[in-house]
Amino acid sequence: MKISHFPNNLPRNADEVYPNIIDAIRKTDDLVEGDMNADAALIWSVLWYGKMSGNKKVWDHYRQQSKPVIVIEVGGLIRNKTWKLGINGINRDADFAVENYMPSDRLSKFGIALQRWKEDGEYVLICGQHGHSQQWIDMPDMDTYYKKTILAIRKVTDKPIVVRSHPRFREGLHWSCDTEWYKKQGVTWNIPKHIQQTYDSFDLEHMLKHTYCTISHSSNAGISSVIQGVPAVVSEHSLAYEVGTQLDTWLSKPDRANWLNKMTYIEWFPDEIGTQWLRLRDRLT
Secondary structure (H helix, E strand, O other): OEEEEOHHHOOHHHHHOHHHHHHHHHHHOEEEEOOOOOOEEEEEOOEOOHHHHHHHHHHHHHHHOOOOEEEEEEOOOOEOOEEEEEEOOOHHHOEOOOOOOOOOOOHHHHOOOOOOOOOOOOEEEEEOOOOOEHHHOOOOOHHHHHHHHHHHHHOOOOOOEEEEOEOOEOOOHHHOOOHHHHHHOOEEEEOOOEOOOOOOOEOHHHHHOOEEEEEOOOOHHHHHHHHOOOOEEOOOOOOOHHHOEEOOEOOOOOOOHHHHHHHOOOEEOHHHHHHHHHHHHHHHO
């Protein structure tokens, strides 16, 4: 196969894993740069923002021709240490070459212990997402999303609600002219705090210690929530979907063991990501 990559559209943290992926592809296929007519494209994320904005043109062009797009995305298990490599999307929209049941042989590499499901908490936490992502393409504007979600929550609980924006997309509640409506609904908002000496890790884990349940669309917040034992209301696009809950089945707490096994076959450390490329290549060929 001829696979084209687009190194001008990379974020600053790409050096953590991108060279390993490039080396792996070069061992099996013809890797070219900036070619819009190759057999497949390799891009970083589906967030059309900053240096990655140029990837939208690549995505649209290749998908309109029904050609595969291989997508690199930061992991949700150990952020900026593990990475996802999938076909035609991210999260549950992507093909990661994972079956319904996967072995537990990779679990020890991650050192993750599932926490017991929580029975209570101080507030419901709504986690926003970046509005310029392909993941948000058919979603309403953020303010509308927040309001609809809050009204749905109020049908089942009167617990306080905290809305937490995406670190790089703070539109919606914080800047809304309708702040009085939110106050009447018992809503406060939270701006993520950057953890010092990290590239882009934030204080979600601290927030989860006090959270009754989380609500998100498809972000890594759902994964973190489930691992920490906080029930997560998510959409079908989320990788936490099979262990999530819904507002109409309030706070179900499913078994998570096989789900975590599968997650360890979705996320890979840089020195082993070539293995995931070979798994994906079998799907492509």
